[in-house]
Amino acid sequence: MKDIYMDHAATTPMDKQVVSAMNPVFEDIFGNPSSVHSFGRKARKYLDEARRTMAKSIHANEKEIIITSGGTEADNLALIGTAIANKDRGRHIITTVQEHHATLHTAEHLEKQGFQVTYLPVDENGLISVDDLKNALTDETILVSIMYVNNETGMIQPIQEIGNLLKDYQKTYFHTDAVQAYGLLDIDVRENGIDMLTVSSHKINGPKGIGFLYAANDVKIDALQFGGEQERKRRPGTENVAGAVGFQKAVELVINNKTERNISYQGFKDQFISHLSNNGINFTINGDEKKAIASIVNVSFPGTNVESLLTNFDLDGIAASSGSACTAGSIEPSHVLSAMYGENDERTTNSIRFSFGIFNTTENIEEAAKRVVKIVKRLSA
Amino acid sequence: MSSNKDIRVVVGMSGGVDSSVAALLLKEQGYDVVGIFMKNWDDTDENGVCTATDDYDDVVRVCNQLDIPYFAVNFEKQYWDKVFTYFLDEYKAGRTPNPDVMCNKEIKFKAFLEHATSLGADYLATGHYAQVRNTDGEYEMLRGVDDNKDQTYFLNQLTEDVLAKVMFPLGHMNKKEVREIAMEHDLVTATKKDSTGICFIGERNFKEFLSEYLPAQPGLMKTLTGVEKGKHDGLMYYTIGQRQGLGIGGSGDPWFVVGKNLEKNVLYVEQGFDNEKLYSDGLIASDVNWIKNLRENSITCTAKFRYRQKDSAVTVHKLDDNQVHVEFHEKQRAITPGQAVVFYDGEVCLGGGTIDEVIKDETYLDYVG
Numbered sequence: 083m084k085d086i087y088m089d090h091a092a093t094t095p096m097d098k099q100v101v102s103a104m105n106p107v108f109e110d111i112f113g114n115p116s117s118v119h120s121f122g123r124k125a126r127k128y129l130d131e132a133r134r135t136m137a138k139s140i141h142a143n144e145k146e147i148i149i150t151s152g153g154t155e156a157d158n159l160a161l162i163g164t165a166i167a168n169k170d171r172g173r174h175i176i177t178t179v180q181e182h183h184a185t186l187h188t189a190e191h192l193e194k195q196g197f198q199v200t201y202l203p204v205d206e207n208g209l210i211s212v213d214d215l216k217n218a219l220t221d222e223t224i225l226v227s228i229m230y231v232n233n234e235t236g237m238i239q240p241i242q243e244i245g246n247l248l249k250d251y252q253k254t255y256f257h258t259d260a261v262q263a264y265g266l267l268d269i270d271v272r273e274n275g276i277d278m279l280t281v282s283s284h285k286i287n288g289p290k291g292i293g294f295l296y297a298a299n300d301v302k303i304d305a306l307q308f309g310g311e312q313e314r315k316r317r318p319g320t321e322n323v324a325g326a327v328g329f330q331k332a333v334e335l336v337i338n339n340k341t342e343r344n345i346s347y348q349g350f351k352d353q354f355i356s357h358l359s360n361n362g363i364n365f366t367i368n369g370d371e372k373k374a375i376a377s378i379v380n381v382s383f384p385g386t387n388v389e390s391l392l393t394n395f396d397l398d399g400i401a402a403s404s405g406s407a408c409t410a411g412s413i414e415p416s417h418v419l420s421a422m423y424g425e426n427d428e429r430t431t432n433s434i435r436f437s438f439g440i441f442n443t444t445e446n447i448e449e450a451a452k453r454v455v456k457i458v459k460r461l462s463a
Numbered sequence: 464m465s466s467n468k469d470i471r472v473v474v475g476m477s478g479g480v481d482s483s484v485a486a487l488l489l490k491e492q493g494y495d496v497v498g499i500f501m502k503n504w505d506d507t508d509e510n511g512v513c514t515a516t517d518d519y520d521d522v523v524r525v526c527n528q529l530d531i532p533y534f535a536v537n538f539e540k541q542y543w544d545k546v547f548t549y550f551l552d553e554y555k556a557g558r559t560p561n562p563d564v565m566c567n568k569e570i571k572f573k574a575f576l577e578h579a580t581s582l583g584a585d586y587l588a589t590g591h592y593a594q595v596r597n598t599d600g601e602y603e604m605l606r607g608v609d610d611n612k613d614q615t616y617f618l619n620q621l622t623e624d625v626l627a628k629v630m631f632p633l634g635h636m637n638k639k640e641v642r643e644i645a646m647e648h649d650l651v652t653a654t655k656k657d658s659t660g661i662c663f664i665g666e667r668n669f670k671e672f673l674s675e676y677l678p679a680q681p682g683l684m685k686t687l688t689g690v691e692k693g694k695h696d697g698l699m700y701y702t703i704g705q706r707q708g709l710g711i712g713g714s715g716d717p718w719f720v721v722g723k724n725l726e727k728n729v730l731y732v733e734q735g736f737d738n739e740k741l742y743s744d745g746l747i748a749s750d751v752n753w754i755k756n757l758r759e760n761s762i763t764c765t766a767k768f769r770y771r772q773k774d775s776a777v778t779v780h781k782l783d784d785n786q787v788h789v790e791f792h793e794k795q796r797a798i799t800p801g802q803a804v805v806f807y808d809g810e811v812c813l814g815g816g817t818i819d820e821v822i823k824d825e826t827y828l829d830y831v832g
Contacts, residue, residue, distance in 0.1 A: 393499075
């Protein structure tokens, strides 16, 4: 029995072209990009090119790209870095209840440091309301951090509207965690009114351990770590050149293939869902399908529970997830679904996130759907 | 004939050495082994640290060493409803409960067994020191070979149906061998300390723990003839036969708890380890489980009234389906309501029940509580 991967929102396999782009760097390019000799300059050249590609992909300037170890570090830097640097202008931050823990736990940390944080609610469809945001803004608000696409439900948030609204609030920075959006949605930081944006490499078939934070030129941001001059002092430490080159290749691939990928992933999703519908199992989709990203679907299976489902799926070679955090390996009710439906709704404990990507084919989606139907029928009997 | 690789065995793994070795032995025998960690208690402290995380981490490491899949399952709600609520209710009633017996009955060999079955398991295995004997499709539970570790006392509520689906890979071994096997295979849990005490209390102070859930009502300590000997901190903190923590000074023999009066909130104490008030000659037990249905109305067998106690000869008379009168052949010390009485025929564990009443000279000893 072949294992089938349907958890691309957790991480993705590296594209072969990414591996091919990185291998020569591993083999030949070992210089420290900060060194003032030929070895260093050679490495620096690779790094600069990678950075330029990253910047262009979101219509930013290359000096606005801070390369980090990944999405979590970028979110931490965006929130803590601007909160500390701008605390004299205000101490109020707005985010949402359904953020990734990289944002939520950072916001909680800032609360302990004396910042006031407003957590915007979401509606039954997993969407935040721009009116709620408008009402929450005060003279003290220095930062709004709202994810572009929710990682559990795939719901695309009204980022353009938020950006438009915040253009009138000069003192408030707008940060968005675009980890699940990047690669499938067109992002233009100027047009969208985005001041900071988080991207992670391993979610787009690049290597793990690298990501970036876009921070517009005029954003006042303090570093969280100290050392050399790298990343214009905002993120010191010798750079991960091979990672940057792999990330660059992954960026090029998503930029060039955005339309095809959307069509392909949406196709897998539709195929999967219609197989479930056609085989008479009881399920509902969490969130508003029309506003979901192509790669993610979150399905509730009444009469089952997440732990039995995921364990059975895995034993039958299906890799999916609940999308939510685990403590001691056991799955806690999803904070995102709890925010949408209330804590006691059974959908918080019987929902599975399936996420599609380059591992998938029409054949393995069909096979996966068959196995899922068989298991769900057995468990909900 | 199906070979072992077609037989799926779910192993309940705690992150301790026993369940680690249980999984290892099954894997060596070629079974399709799946390790599952049970999370029964939310022990997240004020810093957000949860000791279950460390234990689960050890499960992950061991399973990776053995190359078996691992998962976790959360039974916090079931544990709270079925075990912890019972535990508090018993203390409220002035008794000394045995949550491990209840956990085995309601969680490990019920909720967890159902979960394992839903995963296509043919058997559930644990690291308990006990043995299952299958004689032509009839299942019995035998004591573990290691006298010092035998855990049948805690497993007395298991039924034959359940035993048919259970494996105890360590039952024929002693603890020393188990540690040695873990060392030989360099398991990360090889030298891990055995857990002590009640699982959800762990290393914490028992008194403090209990006081978080039940209000302590201090009262008087008296002899059975009414002589005041001091104050107690709350009846729930004491058990029959207890010597420590009474704080009665003076000369002569040490003092012991002999009983409780819940209505008057009085703790009864008497002097001397062998004080006759601590002794009884029979008991009434309820919630009695016979692993194999008992046909006779009375039998002579042996019994344990506490874990790790030597067996004593008794005659058991059935009162109704789940109540028995147990007659001791020799008087017994410190029989405690709430604890389990477990019956044996040689190496075979017959079942057991919960001690409700203590009897002496054909009278219930009301002072015991």
